[in-house]
Amino acid sequence: MSASSAAFRPVAAMLGLSIREVSQALRDGRVSATELCRKCINQIQRTRYLNAFITITEETAMEQAQRAHNRLRTGKPLGPLDGIPFSVKDNFCTENIETTCASSMLKGYIPPFNATVVQKLLDQGAVLVGKTNLDEFAMGSGSTDGVFGPVRNPWSYTTLYREQSTEDPDSDWLISGGSSGGSAAAVASLSSFLALGSDTGGSTRNPGSLCGVVALKPTYGLLSRHGLIPLVNSMDVPGIMTRSVHDAATVLRIMQGRDERDSTTIQAPSTPPSLPEHFDIRDIRVGIPKEYHALGLSQDTLDQWSRVATMFEQAGAQVQEVSLPHTQHSIVCYHVLCCCEVASNMARFDGLEYGHRSTVDSSTDAMYATTRHEGFNNVVRRRILSGNYFLLKSNYDRYFVKAQQMRRLITEDFTNVFRSGIDVLLTPTTLSDAVRYSDFIQEDNRTRSAQEDIFTQPVNMAGLPAVTIPTALSCRGLPIGLQLIGQTLQDWKLLTVAHWMEQQLSFPVIHFHGDSDERELDRSVRERTHTIGS
Numbered sequence: 001m002s003a004s005s006a007a008f009r010p011v012a013a014m015l016g017l018s019i020r021e022v023s024q025a026l027r028d029g030r031v032s033a034t035e036l037c038r039k040c041i042n043q044i045q046r047t048r049y050l051n052a053f054i055t056i057t058e059e060t061a062m063e064q065a066q067r068a069h070n071r072l073r074t075g076k077p078l079g080p081l082d083g084i085p086f087s088v089k090d091n092f093c094t095e096n097i098e099t100t101c102a103s104s105m106l107k108g109y110i111p112p113f114n115a116t117v118v119q120k121l122l123d124q125g126a127v128l129v130g131k132t133n134l135d136e137f138a139m140g141s142g143s144t145d146g147v148f149g150p151v152r153n154p155w156s157y158t159t160l161y162r163e164q165s166t167e168d169p170d171s172d173w174l175i176s177g178g179s180s181g182g183s184a185a186a187v188a189s190l191s192s193f194l195a196l197g198s199d200t201g202g203s204t205r206n207p208g209s210l211c212g213v214v215a216l217k218p219t220y221g222l223l224s225r226h227g228l229i230p231l232v233n234s235m236d237v238p239g240i241m242t243r244s245v246h247d248a249a250t251v252l253r254i255m256q257g258r259d260e261r262d263s264t265t266i267q268a269p270s271t272p273p274s275l276p277e278h279f280d281i282r283d284i285r286v287g288i289p290k291e292y293h294a295l296g297l298s299q300d301t302l303d304q305w306s307r308v309a310t311m312f313e314q315a316g317a318q319v320q321e322v323s324l325p326h327t328q329h330s331i332v333c334y335h336v337l338c339c340c341e342v343a344s345n346m347a348r349f350d351g352l353e354y355g356h357r358s359t360v361d362s363s364t365d366a367m368y369a370t371t372r373h374e375g376f377n378n379v380v381r382r383r384i385l386s387g388n389y390f391l392l393k394s395n396y397d398r399y400f401v402k403a404q405q406m407r408r409l410i411t412e413d414f415t416n417v418f419r420s421g422i423d424v425l426l427t428p429t430t431l432s433d434a435v436r437y438s439d440f441i442q443e444d445n446r447t448r449s450a451q452e453d454i455f456t457q458p459v460n461m462a463g464l465p466a467v468t469i470p471t472a473l474s475c476r477g478l479p480i481g482l483q484l485i486g487q488t489l490q491d492w493k494l495l496t497v498a499h500w501m502e503q504q505l506s507f508p509v510i511h512f513h514g515d516s517d518e519r520e521l522d523r524s525v526r527e528r529t530h531t532i533g534s
Helices: 004-008 011-016 019-028 033-046 058-073 116-123 159-164 181-188 205-211 245-255 299-314 325-348 364-375 378-390 396-419 445-452 457-462 491-505 518-528
Strands: 053-056 085-089 127-132 194-199 214-217 237-242 285-289 318-322 424-428 466-473 479-485
Touching: 011 033, 019 033, 019 058, 019 245, 033 053, 033 058, 033 085, 033 127, 053 181, 058 127, 085 181, 116 127, 116 194, 116 245, 127 181, 181 194, 181 205, 181 237, 194 214, 205 214, 205 237, 205 466, 205 479, 214 245, 214 491, 237 245, 245 466, 245 491, 285 299, 299 318, 299 424, 299 466, 299 479, 299 491, 325 378, 325 396, 325 445, 325 457, 364 378, 378 396, 378 445, 396 457, 424 491, 466 491, 479 491
Parallel strands: 085 127, 085 194, 285 318, 285 424
Antiparallel strands: 053 127, 194 237, 214 237, 214 466, 424 479, 466 479
């Protein structure tokens, strides 16, 4: 839908627009920033059954929206995000707003500062409507292991899925993916126009694929990690979730760049003001990693992978098979390095300076032990114990050093492929579309994470940019996303190819069971849905 057609639709219809479209509507006066903010808050309330949000910042959001409205009314907007509602994963610090990491350990913690990426959005006039749910301390791939309960995938409640499913979504719903499942659900459910997540092994791209939204993991160091409560410092990257590639590019331009409070940040390369609307894909070489034909890959996902590869080829791009031979070792390598850094990062939560403190006071050691047992769930405790084991003097060379050596080989695999002339790699994002919650929880957290992050995790090991783009609906009427992987600091080229790909696919906008004009909207979804295997 174009921005001009939005003038003839109710304000609620604007929730489904892109950032570019709604930003123009704000400037044209077809909707006010306060109206838009109120609609997003109402949408959050209407979809509370998704459990996507931990905290709704209604009062603060309305104040920010009023200031944006005053700027827009006087013709002095701060930028393309002025007045645009956004949400933030609850492991980013937000000034005077509780930040919990979905853990009992941090319940009640109110940071005195904003994470750099959050502050950059606020400086552009964006309106923070809430903090989103996640796996505890971002350790998981389903957003099912947080203290505030699991996040439900919005596509569980679409009419198309209800017709395909033999189960009742109200009693056996779909997972949203993790660990940034709340952020993905917020964007997919039209509760916010963009959301920040964190990506350590696929934690934005995984839920982005399952919830049918664009999820960008930038080059490591391009976005500041200051204020992001760390999981794995050497792999953590703030991620961007939007409903279009163009919107993700807009947000990236605003947030990227060096930060004196984060020594790992790098100077952002110069880029054009926007993505090109017309791009000659014939100049692009697309690699298809043969090792990504993994065990358990669903037929739906394989068919879409093949279809999109053929689409590139028919448009004139050069498509060829490539090899990343050390990919098979990536998950084991990641598990060792992740646990080692978790053991180090979680040591700060001792009950002394902030966060939960046990009432046990028989000794300092007893207080430490009880505090950490009460504050952390089983997943976090197991990773801490594993990391401490790997870092023992007797084990250090056998596990940590070997894992670092393997990480270098994995990185070199990518380097060699790109040196051969490949511009981007096209891969699946997840093994299948979203699974039922009851099926997902049958496996333990480590097994689930290994299965779900098999295609995304190597990217973090190498620090490369990657983006998930929704491609089509599966036979069950659920989103299937594919991943594009780019070269270091070639984020703009990656997004340019992703934008071209998105234009060819025309992925349908979500419409819930019970929406107004339901018949018309569902028909629109059906008409734009690609048949699997076509």
